[in-house]
Amino acid sequence: MVSDVIDRNERFRGILDRLTTKSIDDYYNPYRLFEWPEKLPEDMWWMSPELTTTHGTELAEKLTPEQLHTLSRYESVNFYSLNVHGIRELLIEVVNRIHTKGFETPSEFFHHFIGEENEHMWFFAEFCLRYGGRIYRQPAGASAGPAPSPKIESLLVFCRIMIFEELVDHYNSTMAADKRLHETIRAINRIHHQDESRHIAFGRELVDLLYQDVKRTATEEELLEISHYLRRYMTHSFETLYHPQVYRDAGLDRPHEVRRALLDSPARAQAEDRAFRKTTKYLERTGIIR
Template identity: 75%
Template sequence: MVSELINSDRRFLDILDRLTTKSIDDYYNPYRLFEWPESLPEQMWWMSPELTTIHGTSLEGSLTEQQRFTLSKYESVNFYSLNVHGIRELLIEVTRRIHAKGFETPSEFFHHFIGEENEHMWFFAEFCLRYGGKIYRQPAGASVETAKTSAESLLVFARILIFEELVDHFNSRMALDDRLHETIRALNRIHHQDESRHIAFGRELVTVLWADVRRTATEEELTAVSEYLRRYMTYSFESLYNPQVYRDAGLADPLAVREELLASPARPAFEQSVFRKTSKFLEKIGIVR
């Protein structure tokens, strides 16, 4: 039924065709594109300060400028590490579906998607290893498989969309922030360029998959989908608050720092800003209540 819905949806087919063509036209070689300086300055922002987990909190005011610079370095490495892990998981799921029953039509775009995401994973990993000396470990629970239900593919692609929209919120802002080193801006600029296509595709595919699930699902099952995605959004956001980051930045009792920041009055507004567009879309199509 999914393939029938896709093939009868003229809007989806037109958008798919345009995005596939744009993937071809915008192709670049990342292995030749980036210039990697030997090191990046320690006395500057590595992430826009407004995007750090301490922004607007009491902890922010208690740190020196250099401490805030250092924290932004490790928060940026954590952010790109999350990209590496998230991309690996989405590549596994998309590869399982390429040329599979129900996904014949978008499979050509999947080939471009897989190629682009593999290259993204490479340049994010390259940044982490060159300038942070590590890729932070994957957060606990991140690789738990989606339950095998009639909504499995919907949940997989909704998760991918949520992940991509969270990442793009950061990319689009850091790409334009002249307080950041050009290498960091370029990394975010290139990723934002590709993610804009992926998000456009993801929204259309999730809409079609949601229509398919809604035909036969019970009210209880629809509620379960909504609650699952709400939990996943919260989990994704809280992955930004990594105690290993606070430890590497030299802050005492990193677990207590994480708890303090998650409980901060600044946290809800930060989370809302990150997922403003995502929540609006998911609520508009009715998948999240």
């Protein structure tokens, strides 16, 4: 049973205690923390240019600085929209498991996790609605099909949560330190990075334990399918940053063709590798992906 694996692991219990204490010590009220200017300047970057989907491509060389700033504005809103949708999905999965059989030990930390993620979803949505006037819709996720067992289902759930959080944190940590961005943008990325560092530490420990438990009974075919699915999921997650409506709103012609060309660019593969460098290294080291 998962609960047996977790309960017997003193290291994990110690990590949970430290992360829970840090969540309490670092608590802040997001509804009072942020200053929301009426408008943000449009003649500047809203996302670090190295993180934009056109960076390093032929298209970027053809656009004017004004067009690149405009595009970064809509890509920024899409990125925070991704956070809203991703957080909602992970909250559903964690709420479904809190105080259930097999997850008794991490349930106290789940309470802090749920509270923090709910507040993250609020300030990302607030940014989108204030400065973009919308929350972009997102395509359906990469389907894994029905899981062969509850153990594998839970493993895939927490792998998806970890992958999502590590992808987002790659962007957060870069933008938090980027002085080319407005302080409001830097602030929301900085505070999210602060919280996500705890969530990522927790996620990696839990995923490792869940995988060790799954390995005891899963077939080689099932383990291989887990690996294939997670690689597909990482690619799908990264490709959601390439949104045709973003290109349309930024005034680019034939937005679906723009998206296809950018996805086919060598720069996209390089950017995906950079974004998931630490995640891929962890998943390969643990054997979760082959």
